[in-house]
Amino acid sequence: MLASKQCLECLYNQIKNILDIFPQTNNDDILQEVRKNLKKLPKAPPPKIAVPIYKKLSTMSNQKDFYKQIKETGIQKAHNITQNLKQNLPLNNPYETLKESIKIAALGNIIDYGSQTHFSFENFSSAADFAIFDFEIFEKMLQKSKKILYFADNAGENLFDAILIETIYRQYPNIQIFYLTRDKPIINDITLEDITQNTLCHPLQKFCKILSSGMASPGFIYSDAPKKIQKMFNEADLIISKGMGNFECLENIKDSRLFLLFKIKCQVVANFLNIPIGKMIFKQNIY
Incomplete structure (x- = not known):
């Protein structure tokens, strides 16, 4: 998905x-x-354009x-929320447990940690409003898979993914x-260092x-990835892409193994999806 004028302004x-x-x-200054650099950048997905801009910053x-x-605070608040969500999983029914776990993972992409500290399992169903749920x-x-690649998104959200x-x-x-995390700090995306340094x-x-x-x-761009990661992508039986940044970079790869969750x-x-703002998506990326 290529960046529009609205993306550049964003x-x-x-x-x-x-x-x-x-x-x-x-x-x-x-x-x-930033304004000057935005005018010179070639057409690309929004996350790719973000790299030189954040580097300049x-x-x-x-x-x-x-x-x-902010990331450390987000992780702490996410920890408090996910403890309650995890305890309410229907563990006696594996099929439903898996389904609800996907919805919980999606919640990590919903919650505004600054305003929804008291998020509870009771309002979970209405919050996870899916337009597509494949x-x-x-x-x-999943039953036939041996290897899964899961692309992470924001700090704190990783505890919902967990x-x-x-x-x-x-x-x-x-x-x-x-x-798979981001390689370096950018926005509030989770890095390997963020995870290893936070108990x-x-x-x-x-x-x-x-x-x-x-x-x-702030999005996985296959063509720019190291050969080792490209190989892992090619060999995976299932790929879970979390968050809108990863969606913007991967939506053009039509692959039955790829599921977009955001x-x-x-x-x-x-407008691109012809689905209203606020809806959740869990989409096999074949259409």
């Missing part, structure tokens, strides 16, 4: 919002450079990870699961192998 506003929260002495501000504290074919393919990953591991202990994230390592995707972009958060994506 990216500019992201940088402006960061500088509003974390003011720099050269705010105006940074914004001027990092260089001009001398800040490696603006969102470090669960049956996913469940059938519930789905643990469910798959316990139901199919012979499946190898690889959880709340450590339990995930019992159920999967956590790796860097080798990608600095919330529609902007009008551009809503």
Whole structure:
């Protein structure tokens, strides 16, 4: 999915919002450079365009990870929420457990940690409002799978992903699961360092192998990935792509193994899919 004019304006506003929260002495210079660079960038998916823009921000501000504290707070709040959700899983019914675990993973893409600290299992069903839910074919393919690739998204969201990953591991202990993070800090996306340095994230390592995707972009771009990761992608029996950034980069790869799991958060994506903002998607990427 190629970036539109609205995407470029959104990216500019992201940088402006960061500088509003974390003011720099050269705010105006940074914004001027960002605006200038946005005019020169070639057509590409929004996450690919974000890389040089965030690199410019990092260089001009001398800040490696603006969102470090916000990510840590998000992980703590996600931990509190997911403990309740996990306890309410229907463990006596594996089919329903898997289905609900997918919905819980999707919730990580819904929750605004700043305003929904008291999110509860009772309002879970109404919050997870799916326009597409290709669960049956996913469940059938899972039964025959030996290797799963799971592309991570935001910090905190990884704890929701962990519930789905643990469910798959316990139901199919012979499946190898690889959880791929961003290679470097960008926005509030989860990195390998974020996971290894935060003890709340450590339990995930019992159920999967956590790796860097080798990608600095807030979305997995197959053509830019290291050969090792491309090989893993090619050899996987199932691929779970989490979040809108990964969707924007992978939607053009029509592959029965690829399942896209995200919330529609902007009008551009809503128009692209012809589905309203706010709806959840769990889509086998063959159409």
